[in-house]
Amino acid sequence: MNPIVEILVFTLNAIFIYFLADWIVRMIELRRGEVLKQRQIVFFVVILLLAMLTFRVLRTLLST
Numbered sequence: 232m233n234p235i236v237e238i239l240v241f242t243l244n245a246i247f248i249y250f251l252a253d254w255i256v257r258m259i260e261l262r263r264g265e266v267l268k269q270r271q272i273v274f275f276v277v278i279l280l281l282a283m284l285t286f287r288v289l290r291t292l293l294s295t
Contacts, residue, residue, distance in 0.1 A: 232293050240293065244285050252278035 256274050260266055267273050 237293055240289060241286065244289055245282070248278060248281040248285055252281055 252274055255277050256267070256270060259273065260270075
């Protein structure tokens with residue numbers, strides 16, 4: 232695959248998972264009824280898990 236297209240796909244994925252992680256943390260806070268004390272850590276864990284999952288899937292899909 233063209234490296235430019237690959238960079239674009241991974242960049243768009245990173246933007247998507249950033250907003251998805253933010254939404255997930257907001258939903259957690261909404262269900263709890265309060266702001267998380269360690270919000271940054273929870274956000275980091277969520278975005279890390281999403282990144283590991285989606286980037287592995289993209290790498291698998293783009294390598295064929």
